[in-house]
Amino acid sequence: MSKYLLEIGVEEFPATYIEPTKLQLEEAFTKLLQDNGVDFHALQTAATPRRLVVRIDGLHNRTEGKTTEVRGPAVRIAYDEQGRPTKALAGFMRSQQVQEDGIFTRDVNGESYVFAQKTEEGKDVKQLLRDGIPEILRHLRFPKSMKWGGRDFRFARPIRWFVSLFDDDVLPFDLEEIPVGRFTRGHRVLGSDRIEVESIERFEDQLLDNFVMLDEQKRKELILLQAERLVRERGGNLMQDEALLDEIVNLVEYPTPLLGQIPAEYMDLPDTVILTPMKDHLRYIPVLDDKGDPMPYFVTVRNGDKTGLDTVREGNERVLTPRLEDAKFFYKEDRKQPLEDYVPELENLVFHDKLGNMLEKTNRVRSLARQIGTQMGVGESALASIDRAAYLSKADLVTHMVIEFTELQGIIGGIYAKESGESDVVARAISEHYLPNQSRGALPETTTGLVISLADKLDSLCGLFAAGEKISGSQDQFGIRRMTLGVLHILISNKLDLSLDTLIRDSLYGYVDEKVLVFPYEETKDRILQFFRARLRNRLTEDGYRYDVVDSVLARRPHFIYDVILRISAVEDFLSLVNSAEILQSLTRVHTLAQKAEHADVQENLLETPEEKLLYTLGGYYDEIKEALDKASYKPALTMLAQAADSIDAFLDRTMVMVEDEKVKNNRLALLARTNELIQDIFDPASIVKES
Structure with missing residues (x-):
């Protein structure tokens, strides 16, 4: 068995690119080997800001013939x-x-x-790698990429060297004349810039000797161990933020945590105003007390050893202080007038060049939020809070604080609303109306916040569709995909009985009524619904539901999202029955024959045979099934339908439908259509994949 090592030496790689790139490398190398019948024992990827590494162990020397x-x-x-x-x-x-x-x-x-x-015949694996590696690297995708040195090749950052070893011997390949060999580089400041790799097994140790800790998990554990020791000495706790910690891990090759101090004069600022510059701008880890409140300390992680730590600490404190000073000034200036006084200024802030300004958007959101609240059945008092919160929801966008710290939009608006004398309900709704800000992120916890979040997201994404904005691949400049997933997350998690069709219609009407934009209404609405349906299908299959069951339910009444989930769950339970395959076959036959019916109005006086009369009542279950469907009790309805399967089979096996007597024929077709309507109210049996 052989082993292979590839190191891609780069200029400082963006921390947020590292994990997606590692995943792409793992998938691409696995595919290359598997598609060519190459057995291997293990494939691992690792990375630091200056290198991406792939190691393959237990590798066969030739592909299988x-x-x-x-x-x-x-x-x-x-x-x-x-x-x-x-x-x-x-x-x-x-x-x-x-x-x-x-x-x-x-x-x-x-x-x-x-x-x-x-x-x-089997292929030489060395040749497979020589040919395959350049293609893999050419097909890696990044949010942004660049060219350098007159090359046509694009990458996230310039590639400076390759280490390529097959069983410790150099395996050359050709990519834009970038050097390929056995020489790597250590830490940019502390390590050597020319290290001859002795062997694949020694590679990681040689890097560590040159102040590069290749294993991300080891870097993470070291940061946590040393940082927690530092904060415990001050009686504090590290703020738990996994995403921040992962980003810091990917910013350093040789981590050394150190504790910095925040001047006391800034500790009276709202918590989020203190935390945002530290976390989002400087990648410092805040220190909290046992109540979860900020303490006057932070942890930063140096990319290097312990030499001159006091100087480094002072430098980091000096960087933070002016940001907090700015925040203190903005906080004081912004509060010189109540939040509502900022609303008229939204007229000067463009939402989109085709969709008007933020004041116009605010008015649309107010109108749409009231409609959503009414559909949800909230009372007049709640509608008044919804309207007030929607009116103020975007006011903080023109404050000094949000202009400087955009991450605080909504959050600082809630704080300013409270300090302006608004109710707790209104203030909290403003602070949470941007949630969820990722597909399965934290949700608004209040009804008012939930309604405004839906209205805001729907207004934005429907308007952007109407304006002709497009999403292609990973490009989603306006966050349409994120907003769509956010709407679905709210509807699903809160079990809301709202029609997506109605929500989109009302949102688009906001643009039609304002005469802001001329666009093909029906075509745009259909595009939005199809986009939602595709995102919903992906989410449901990710949740573990069978793809064919999802398709069978989405084929029928797909617009009430929570109802879709209820029906999917019921169908999956139904398919677990021992005789479900036989029942499905019968239901599919009913559906096929029912397509020939002109209507579903059955004349009882034309029911001649016992089988017709039995099917008419579905073995006595018809009325109960209909009642269960009216109550969205889909599991009991399908259970009764399974129990009535004999009446369906009896009709199909013993009754000639296409008889010469037109009245009898049409009545039998109507009988099948009537039965099919019950089935199709839940799912389309024809979409279920039959097991072989």
């Missing part, structure tokens, strides 16, 4: 009456590059066919 069989023409076409090869056979052999001794015949479903047998 394989024999394939290709079916050609039927024997009766391949040979003439005298048994001589025809042009059809000659063409087949030529296309498969075989002679007559390389073909044979075999019966398939009662017909004899000519087959060609082709044997492919």
Whole structure:
């Protein structure tokens, strides 16, 4: 067994790019090897800001040879009456590059066919890697990429060197004349800039000798161990923020945590105003007391050793102080007038060049929020709070604080609202109306915040669709995908009985009524619904639901999202029944025949046979099933439908539908359509994949 090591040496890689790039490398190398039949024991990736590493162990030296069989023409076409090869056979052999001794015949479903047998020899794995690695690197994707040194090749940052070792010997490959060999580089300041890798096994140790800790988990554990020791000495706790910690891990090659201090004069600022400059701007880890309140300390992580730590500490404190001084000034200035006085200024802030300004958006959100609240059945008092919170929701966008610290939008608005004398309900709704800010992130906890969040997201994404903005691949400049997932997350998590069709209609009407934009209404609405449906399908399959069950339910009444989930759950329970396959087959036959019906109005006086009369009542279950469906009790409805399956089978097996008597025929078709309506109210059986 062999092993392979690839190191991609780069200029400082963006921390947020590292994990996605590692995943792409792992998937691409795995695919390269598996597609070519190469066995291997383990494939690992690792990274620091200056290198991306792939290591493969237990690697076979050659791909497995394989024999394939290709079916050609039927024997009766391949040979003439005298048994001589025809042009059809000659063409087949030529296309498969075989002679007559390389073909044979075999019966398939009662017909004899000519087959060609082709044997492919195993490939040299070294050559496979030489050819494959440049292609893998060319196809890596990043949010932003660049060219350098006159090359056509694009990458997130310039590549400066490659280490490529196969069983400790250099395995060269060609990519834009970038050096490939066995020389790596250590820490930019503390390590050597030319290290000859002795062996794959020694690679990681040699890096560590040069102040590069390759293993991300080890860097993370070291940061936590040393940082927690530092803060415990001050009686504090590290703020738990996994995303921040992961980013810091990917910013350093040789981490050394140190404790900094915040001047006391800034500790009277709101917590979020203190924390935001530290976390989001400087990547410091805040220190909290046992109540979760900020203490006058922070932890920062140096990319280096302990030399001159006091100087480094003072430098980090000096960087933080002016940011907190700015925040203190903004906080004082912004509060010289109540939050509502900022609302008129939104007229000067553009929302989108085709969709007007933020004051116009605020008015649309107010209107849409009131409609959503009404659909949810909230009372007049709650509607008044919703309207007030919606009116103030964007006011903080023109404050000094948000202009400087955009991450505080909504949050600082809630603080200013409270200090302006607004109710707790209104203030909290403003602070949480941007939630969720990721697909499954934290949700608004109040009804008022939830309603405004829905209205805000729907107004934005519907307007952007109407303005013709497009999403392509990973490009989503306006966050349409994120907003769509946020709407779905709210509807699903809160089990809201709201129609997506109605929500989108009301949102688009806001633009129609304002005459802000001329756009094809029906086409735009359909595009938005299809976009939502695709995102919903992805979410439901990620949640573990069968894709065919999801498709079967989305084929019928897809606009009430929570109702969709109820039906999916019911169908999956139904499919667990022992005889579900047979019942599905019958339901599919009913659906197929029902398509020929002109209507579903059954005339009871034309029911002639016992089987017709039994199907009419579904074995006595029809009314109960209908009542269960009206109550969205889908599991009991499908249980009763399974119990009534005998009445369906009896009709299908013993009743001729397409009889000469037109009245009887049409009545029987109507009977099937009536039955099919019940089934289709839950799911489309034809979409369920039949198990072989």
